[in-house]
Amino acid sequence: MNTPxxxxxxxxxxxxxxxxxxxxxxxxxxxxQAELIAGTxxxxxxxxxxxxKEAPWIAQALQAPDAAxxxxxxxxxxxxxxxxxxxxxxxxxxxxxxxxLADLGGVWxxxxxxxxxxxxxxxxxxxxxxxxxxxxxKRGKLPGMGSDDIADAGGMVVLAMGKMGAGExxxxxxxxxxxxxxxxxxxxxxxxxxxxxxxxxxxxxxAALNDITGEGYVFRTDLxxxxxxxxxxxxxxxxxxxxxxxSLGRTWERAAYIKARPAAGxxxxxxxxxxxxxxxxxxxxxxxxxIQDAHDMRLAIRQHKGLGGPITLPDHNMKLGxxxxxxxxxxxxxxxxxxxxxDADLRVRGTIDGLAVLSxxxxxxxxxxxxxxxHYRAHRTVEHRLQMVRDAQTHRLPATDKGxxxxxxxxxxxxxxxxSDLRKRLAAVHEDTExxxxxxxxxxxxxxxxDIDLSITNRWPTYPALRSARGAAVFERIRPVFLEKLSxxxxxxxxxxxxxxxxxxxxxxxxxxxxxxxNPQLVDLLIDIVGTSPALARHLSQNAGVFDAVxxxxxxxxxxxxxVWQADLESALHDEPDYESRLDIVxxxxxxxxxxxxxxxxxxxxDPGDAAAHYSxxxxxxxxxxxxxxxxEFARRFGPPPGRGAAVVGMGSLGAGTLSPTSDLDMIVxxxxxxxxxxxxxxxxxxxxxxxxxxxALITAITTSTAQGKLYEVDMRLRxxxxxxxxxxxxxxxxxYQRAEAWTWEHLALTRATVxxxxxxxxxxxxxxxxxxxxxxxxxxxxxxxxxxxxxxxAAAKQPAGPWDTKLGRGRMQDIELIAQMGGLLxxxxxxxxxxxxxxxxxxxxxxxxxxxxxxxxxxxxxxMQIAAxxxxxxxxxTDALGQGGVAFLLRITxxxxxxxxxxxxxxxxxxxxxxxxxxxxxxxxxx
Numbered sequence: 001m002n003t004p005x006x007x008x009x010x011x012x013x014x015x016x017x018x019x020x021x022x023x024x025x026x027x028x029x030x031x032x033q034a035e036l037i038a039g040t041x042x043x044x045x046x047x048x049x050x051x052x053k054e055a056p057w058i059a060q061a062l063q064a065p066d067a068a069x070x071x072x073x074x075x076x077x078x079x080x081x082x083x084x085x086x087x088x089x090x091x092x093x094x095x096x097x098x099x100x101l102a103d104l105g106g107v108w109x110x111x112x113x114x115x116x117x118x119x120x121x122x123x124x125x126x127x128x129x130x131x132x133x134x135x136x137x138k139r140g141k142l143p144g145m146g147s148d149d150i151a152d153a154g155g156m157v158v159l160a161m162g163k164m165g166a167g168e169x170x171x172x173x174x175x176x177x178x179x180x181x182x183x184x185x186x187x188x189x190x191x192x193x194x195x196x197x198x199x200x201x202x203x204x205x206x207a208a209l210n211d212i213t214g215e216g217y218v219f220r221t222d223l224x225x226x227x228x229x230x231x232x233x234x235x236x237x238x239x240x241x242x243x244x245x246x247s248l249g250r251t252w253e254r255a256a257y258i259k260a261r262p263a264a265g266x267x268x269x270x271x272x273x274x275x276x277x278x279x280x281x282x283x284x285x286x287x288x289x290x291i292q293d294a295h296d297m298r299l300a301i302r303q304h305k306g307l308g309g310p311i312t313l314p315d316h317n318m319k320l321g322x323x324x325x326x327x328x329x330x331x332x333x334x335x336x337x338x339x340x341x342x343d344a345d346l347r348v349r350g351t352i353d354g355l356a357v358l359s360x361x362x363x364x365x366x367x368x369x370x371x372x373x374x375h376y377r378a379h380r381t382v383e384h385r386l387q388m389v390r391d392a393q394t395h396r397l398p399a400t401d402k403g404x405x406x407x408x409x410x411x412x413x414x415x416x417x418x419x420s421d422l423r424k425r426l427a428a429v430h431e432d433t434e435x436x437x438x439x440x441x442x443x444x445x446x447x448x449x450x451d452i453d454l455s456i457t458n459r460w461p462t463y464p465a466l467r468s469a470r471g472a473a474v475f476e477r478i479r480p481v482f483l484e485k486l487s488x489x490x491x492x493x494x495x496x497x498x499x500x501x502x503x504x505x506x507x508x509x510x511x512x513x514x515x516x517x518x519n520p521q522l523v524d525l526l527i528d529i530v531g532t533s534p535a536l537a538r539h540l541s542q543n544a545g546v547f548d549a550v551x552x553x554x555x556x557x558x559x560x561x562x563x564v565w566q567a568d569l570e571s572a573l574h575d576e577p578d579y580e581s582r583l584d585i586v587x588x589x590x591x592x593x594x595x596x597x598x599x600x601x602x603x604x605x606x607d608p609g610d611a612a613a614h615y616s617x618x619x620x621x622x623x624x625x626x627x628x629x630x631x632x633e634f635a636r637r638f639g640p641p642p643g644r645g646a647a648v649v650g651m652g653s654l655g656a657g658t659l660s661p662t663s664d665l666d667m668i669v670x671x672x673x674x675x676x677x678x679x680x681x682x683x684x685x686x687x688x689x690x691x692x693x694x695x696x697a698l699i700t701a702i703t704t705s706t707a708q709g710k711l712y713e714v715d716m717r718l719r720x721x722x723x724x725x726x727x728x729x730x731x732x733x734x735x736x737y738q739r740a741e742a743w744t745w746e747h748l749a750l751t752r753a754t755v756x757x758x759x760x761x762x763x764x765x766x767x768x769x770x771x772x773x774x775x776x777x778x779x780x781x782x783x784x785x786x787x788x789x790x791x792x793x794x795a796a797a798k799q800p801a802g803p804w805d806t807k808l809g810r811g812r813m814q815d816i817e818l819i820a821q822m823g824g825l826l827x828x829x830x831x832x833x834x835x836x837x838x839x840x841x842x843x844x845x846x847x848x849x850x851x852x853x854x855x856x857x858x859x860x861x862x863x864x865m866q867i868a869a870x871x872x873x874x875x876x877x878x879t880d881a882l883g884q885g886g887v888a889f890l891l892r893i894t895x896x897x898x899x900x901x902x903x904x905x906x907x908x909x910x911x912x913x914x915x916x917x918x919x920x921x922x923x924x925x926x927x928x
Contacts, residue, residue: 002064007032007105011039014409022048025055033062036105043104043410046391050097061098065107068098069116076123081131084208088124089215095120100171100388103381104410110377111352113384117169118160124218125158125177126264128208132201133265141197143190153265155182156198156235157273158205160263161225161256166349168380172387172394174220175209178260182269183237191237198235206234220393225256238273245280255333257281258340259349282341311426313404313419318383319395323426325379328355328372331433335363344575351376368432375425382422385410397422456500465506465513474513478523481516485527498530498885502537529602532885535661535873536598556605562617569625579633583626583701587708590622598661598871608867608893615659620756622711623648623665623702627757630698638690639681646671646691646728647758647766648698651718656752656832658863660870664713665702668720669695672731672762691728699727718749731762738773744786747773748821752832775828780844787822788921791815801876803903806862806869811914813866816859819917822846834859841920851916858913861894861906868893 010032013019019042023034037058041048051058061068072091079087099116102108108116133153137145145154161176163169179202186194202223209218223234227244245253257277262270311322319325332354340346343361348354352373359369385407386394398404401415408415466472482499486492506512516523530537560568569589573582597618601611627648631641652666653659671691678686685693695716702711720729720737729737738746750770755763800809807813820834823841831837838852838859847855869877872886879887879899887899896902 002067004030005033005036005062005065005102005105005107006030007036007101007107009104009106009412010035011043011104012409012412013039013042014406015042018042018045018048022051025052026059028059029062036101040101040104043406044100044388044390047097047100047388050093050100054093054097057094058097058101061094062101065098065102069095069119072098073119073123076120076127079127079131081134084128084131085211085213086215088128088208088218089213091120091124092216092218096171096391103171103384104388110380111167111350113171114163114168114380117171117173118164118167121164121169121175121219122160122263124209125160125175125205128205129153129156129158129201129264131208132204135204136197136201141193141200143186143193152268153201154198155185155266155269156180156201157182157262157266157270158264159270159274160259160261162259164263165259165261166351168350170380170387170393171384172391174222174393176222176225177263178226178241179205179223179235180238180241180270180273181235182266183239195233195235195237199233202235225253227253238269238276242273242276245277249280251337254281254337255330258333258336258347258354261349281337282344282347283337311423311430313397313422315399316397316422316426317395318379318386318397321426323428323430325376325383325395327429327433328376328379331372332358339363371428372432375429378421378425379429382407382411456496460500460503463504463506465503465508468508471508471513478513478516481523482527485523495527495530495885498534498537499527501534502526502530505538525599528885529599532602532872532889534886536595536602536871539595539598556600556603559606559610559614562621565617566621566624569621573625573629579629580706582629583704583706583711584708586622586626587706587711590618590711591708593618594661601867601871602889604892608864611867611871612653612658612660612863615661615663616654616657619654619659619663619665619712620650620754623650623667624757626701626711627698630701631694634694634697635681637681638683638685638693639679641671641694642676642679642687642690643674644672644731644762645759646694647762648756649766650754650756651749652715652752654756655754656834657754658833660867662870662874664715666715666718667756668716668718669698669728670731670734670758670762670766671728672765688726688728688730691730692726695728718746720746731765735769738769744783744825745790747778748787748818748825750774751821751824751829751837754832771830774825774830778825780826783822783826784920785922787818788923791818791917791921794818802878803907804865804869804877804879806865806877806906809910811858811910811912811917813859813862815917816855816862816913819855819920820859846920847916851919854909854912854916858909861909864893865890865906 019038019040022041023038026034026037029037037051041051057068072094076088076091095116099108099113103113130150130153133142133156134147134150136142137147137150137154142149142154149155157180159165159178159180161178163173164175164177169175179198181194181198183191183194206221206223210221211217223229226232226234226236227241227248232240257274258281260274262274317324329351332351335358336346336348336354339361345357345361346354346363348357355364355369355373355376358364359366382397383395386392386396386398388410389406398407404415404419408418411418413421460466460475461472466475486495486499516526559565569586572585572589576582576585594615597606597611597614600606600614601608606614631645635641647670649655649668649670650666651668653663654665654667669691671687673687673691676687678684679690699714699716702714704710716727719727720734720742738750751774753770755766757763758766794814795810798808800812805812809815816838817834819841820837822837823829823839823844823846824831824837825840826846827837827840827844829836829840829843835856838855841847842849842852865877868890872882872889879890882890891898891902894902894905896905
């Protein structure tokens with residue numbers, strides 16, 4: 001804190017006489033400090049004037065510059081109304097002088113200089129605001145407010161925007177402010193009176209900072225970044241601002257809020273307001289459309305300012321000109337806007353911080369971030385020198401040789417070296433950023449696609465995604481990319497029809513087309529998907545946002561560990577307090593992972609067994625994460641769950657871990673009321689209806705269509721007594737029912753059950769009870785007879801949907817699963833898989849190993865086909881309707897050379913499996 005300022009460099013004396021005069025004014029400093037003062041004054045008339053006014057103070061400040069800054073900020077915070085105008089201007093002089101010397105002397109790096117200037121702006125705004133609010137309260141103009149309310153400015157906050165918000169203020173910067181007040185602190189009849197008082201306080205604050213007196217000014221204030229400044233007051237309610245951004249906010253305003261920061265007044269209210277704007281600023285999807293918006297903004301600024309020409313140093317604008325500071329800021333902020341909705345780590349305010357985190361997360365190359373960071377610091381340093389000369393808000397390089405000589409002297413550089421460095425840096429920035437905003441347009445290749453059906457491409461402009469002018473414009477730029485990819489497909493005509501179906505189903509196109517324009521490699525993946533899997537393509541057209549996941553960089557990486565995967569969703573839910581938004585988060589998250597599983601299977605990264613396991617774990621993770629969210633929301637109205645709470649049990653394919661891409665979730669809910677008769681909450685419910693309604697709330701949370709669609713369909717028919725029983729079952733009733741009333745098929749179902757979510761002690765109890773039921777000794781003949789009867793009922797109720805139906809029919813999946821469950825039950829097998837159940841049948845003598853292998857071969861083929869078929873289509877498999885890509889995928893999955901061989905193999909292996917089952921089960925009489 002008390003380390004003297006020791007200069008690392010000295011500006012050369014551009015005006016030696018002026019420098020000598022300033023040096024003489026400050027005798028009590030070290031020789032190095034005296035040289036710094038002389039060189040500074042010799043180059044900057046503005047700083048020379050400050051030295052003259054603050055000579056005694058600067059002599060002391062140079063001996064402990066950090067303490068001098070701290071003391072000055074404390075002085076500002078303690079200013080009273082009577083000394084406000086003079087005190088603020090004195091503080092500005094001192095901080096400007098101290099930072100100027102520390103900057104020119106190479107003692108403080110750029111971030112410390114801009115940080116000190118920003119700290120002064122914060123302190124000055126806060127003190128001036130409180131003075132303005134105090135005046136309004138004293139005059140009785142703020143209804144219900146007293147002197148105690150001055151501390152938080154009566155609910156008014158000043159948001160620092162732009163460079164002030166980011167802590168990056170220029171040496172002679174304007175400060176961009178948005179002034180808001182919390183309207184909820186006032187009764188509705190008092191709203192207009194309160195707003196008028198806040199407007200007066202805002203104007204008083206602005207005058208205290210902005211007005212030029214005999215002692216100068218503090219900061220030029222700009223209040224025009226507020227919503228619709230031509231028609232709105234200088235201070236508006238937070239509710240009105242939020243309503244504007246939700247309905248009319250534009251991309252440039254989103255970019256502006258990247259740097260927004262509560263700087264004065266009610267900081268807590270400011271933080272709360274910024275939290276409400278988070279969905280506006282940070283979109284959930286990857287927002288590549290922001291690139292075009294930023295590019296258009298750049299061009300508009302260049303045209304308006306006349307800065308569109310080549311780089312010529314005299315009078316070149318270091319901020320807005322080609323290769324300037326704004327290029328780096330736009331590059332950084334646009335990248336943040338693209339991905340910041342998905343990755344909160346990207347939501348940093350500073351430009352240098354933004355470049356660092358973008359490179360760490362793989363959004364820009366490390367070397368590009370390093371180059372732009374270096375250029376940004378160098379550009380800002382030059383900008384500060386330009387502004388130090390006369391305290392002018394300028395960003396233009398000198399227009400004369402004399403001006404360049406002064407600038408070179410301030411930087412202690414040769415003029416030729418300075419101009420050469422400037423040219424190289426400006427050109428390098430332009431090269432690194434221009435390609436991002438304005439990539440070269442692809443060449444037209446439509447004529448290269450052989451036998452293209454123009455009747456298909458001609459109808460594209462009529463599709464919903466292409467009806468908007470902007471969507472059509474973006475698509476026209478990427479249309480050649482699509483057609484070039486189609487030309488390389490094995491069957492271009494088939495691929496074109498598949499792409500046509502995808503485009504026809506898209507409800508909107510700007511975001512997706514912009515994503516393809518920025519990442520043309522994704523078109524290959526799209527063509528692959530639409531040409532192979534109509535079902536996945538249809539899902540993709542309705543949920544195009546899942547493509548975002550591919551850009552993250554880890555899309556084709558190894559699958560995450562289960563606890564890491566679970567924590568990822570739970571972390572996303574933890575950051576969102578709103579219940580409906582949480583339901584959307586789960587759906588969006590699940591769709592991305594569901595898409596990833598499908599693409600991995602399509603591309604051969606995983607096999608059908610892996611896919612089924614991933615689909616199952618995905619569903620379990622979603623239910624496990626949703627259950628406490630549903631319970632907490634329900635408890636807000638009806639109190640915490642009475643007793644021990646409830647557990648969710650996965651049944652069927654969910655419990656066994658064999659879900660397909662389109663499976664429903666079979667579940668039951670078991671609760672333990674202990675001795676509780678009712679819940680204890682704002683509205684009490686008896687225990688039984690409490691858990692019935694809680695279960696229904698879970699079903700609704702999973703199945704209801706929100707803005708993000710449905711999560712899953714749910715089937716509760718495997719609960720005790722099926723559809724006739726209560727939707728949630730008490731733990732004592734469940735035990736009694738399973739022990740005394742359950743049919744054999746219900747015990748068969750428990751061989752696949754898995755407890756997914758619930759209180760740990762109840763989860764353990766249910767699993768232990770399940771194991772006891774599954775392993776208990778039972779009558780073999782009775783079990784065989786019951787299974788035979790059940791098999792006959794299933795066959796009578798559900799007919800196969802053709803020769804390619806791998807689920808229904810003799811010797812197919814459902815038939816083999818039933819017999820495997822029986823084998824597991826009679827052998828007391830705890831494992832939930834079909835292979836373990838079939839092995840159990842060998843152990844208890846139901847069949848020999850050769851028969852077991854027959855069953856396993858048939859099941860493996862049916863299972864692989866079922867998983868593949870559900871990825872290809874949601875309808876019954878019709879190989880005649882599959883395109884070449886779909887057929888190739890099906891054959892690759894099953895390891896068969898052609899469809900005829902596959903048909904024969906399927907028929908032969910399932911017939912053999914049916915013979916094994918027929919030999920084991922007693923024959924049933926034909927019905928009737």
